[in-house]
Amino acid sequence: MVASVEVKIGNSLVDDIIKWRRYLHQNPEISYLETKTSQFIYDILSSFGGLEITRPTPTGIVARLIGTKPGKIVAIRADIDALPIQELNDLAYASENEGVMHACGHDGHTAMLLGTAKLLIEYKDQIEGEIRFIFQHAEEMTPGGASELIKAGVMEGVDCIIGTHLWSPLESGKIGICYGPMMGSPDSFFLTINGSGGHAALPHQTIDSIAIGAQVVTNLQHIVSRKIDPLENVVLSITQFQGGSEWHVIPGTVDIAGNVRSLNPSIRGKIPGMIEKVVKGITSAHDASYEFEYSHGFNPVINNDLITQEIESTAQEIFGSAQVERIKPVLAGEDFSAYQKIVPGCFFFIGIGNEKRGTHYPHHHPRFNIDEDALPKGVELFVKATLKLLQNNV
The missing domain is CATH 3.40.630.10 (Zn peptidases)
Structure with a gap:
């Protein structure tokens, strides 16, 4: 054969x-x-x-x-x-x-x-x-x-x-x-917080998009640490925070972007709603508004057990068990x-x-x-x- x-x-x-x-x-x-x-x-x-x-x-x-x-x-x-x-x-x-x-x-x-x-x-x-x-x-x-x-x-x-x-x-x-889930789903999100800019010396006359954005960033970290089972594989990272161009001006808007990685399709489906709930709550509390976009990337790589077993046994046969690592x-x-x-x-x-x-x-x-x-x-x-x-x- x-x-x-x-x-x-x-x-x-x-x-x-x-x-x-x-x-x-x-x-x-x-x-x-x-x-x-x-x-x-x-x-x-x-x-x-x-x-x-x-x-x-x-x-x-x-x-x-x-x-x-x-x-x-x-x-x-x-x-x-x-x-x-x-x-x-x-x-x-x-x-x-x-x-x-x-x-x-x-x-x-x-x-x-x-x-x-x-x-x-x-x-x-x-x-x-x-x-x-x-x-x-x-x-x-x-x-x-x-x-x-x-x-x-x-x-x-x-x-x-x-x-x-x-x-x-x-x-x-x-x-x-x-075996089973091997690689994650690389999703991304983009968020704009719309406040009202003004002079840095008169913050009470503004709706401070940077201060609101900072609260959003901090509270988004609670999704993984407090809303998801710690045994689940999930990462939520803020990768961009952009706002303002002058040292003495509070900007009217802030743009935030982030990356979400997960292995469980069920958990993955819940995360966009969790993010938006946090954003909506914080911006509403401070009389700001927001724009939110969530983009799904590739699905998780999930290996079939029987085929994976065939690959593993073949690798062990060729190279020896010491060269094959789970x-x-x-x-x-x-x-x-x-x-x-x-x-x-x-x-x-x-x-x-x-x-x-x-x-x-x-x-x-x-x-x-x-x-x-x-x-x-x-x-x-x-x-x-x-x-x-x-x-x-x-």
Whole structure:
């Protein structure tokens, strides 16, 4: 059976994976503008032969490896976009695009999926079913490329999906597994407090939007600390507070923005109302008014237990139990969750944290880099797990 075949990645393929990753790192493009990136992916995939390649969106690429007999369809997804960050690394392959950088590992995700496709083509004659390789644009920007690809039909007929994220908080080479809720929903809100400005020496003649805003900020912290079960994973952060332009003038308005992260969809649905209740109460008490907008980001990433168990056991089989770690959920967002609304799936982490190699910086940091030794491990796990998922009843 194909699933029992020992998967070996030759030095030539390892060299290719690193070469592809470095090209992508050197030529990053931000969300929805990944024109050259997608063309590079298309050209590499075309050079392999044996794949049916389409462009369901302007910068999204899907390749299909169709076996000799009908069977299950397993999808594997990688994101391809970069971030609007100026790179500070002194690398031979540092970004050549001013103000744009692969600061989240998507260059590595793309290179691993290219390597996975190239290796799996060798098993085409033994495959029953189909493997669908999804190179997704715009993961870093809502509404996200996943929803666009789904609307374009890329998930039609798919039975399950797997994906990974290179992860600097995890020791390089380790595989991070999480059952159930794994990543949070990154929501945002925007608030304007309308008071009445005036001279700083005559505050009684004003409705002080800054003083009211300060009370709003303080009281919003009570939502997590006093209104939600402390065992729930929720974060509410104020990220912007803007008002005034002169030192002796009390401004008439203040603009406040914030970020809310949660894992529980039920709790998530209650938070906008909790925020507005606080804002309404405080502004009303001080004769001010407000404007409130709440924006829902991606859904939480929630892993299917059976598929996660398959990934975990496969990783243990390949790398040994000591290299596979059960991790706690994190509240970073990921639009892989959009695929999981359609079919069961598993998202897992591959560690790249290595202080000696300088790959310990946090994601979205201008010195972020990845330990390239982790890339072949990702390919090996993808290949072995995919072959097993094609045959097993999960």
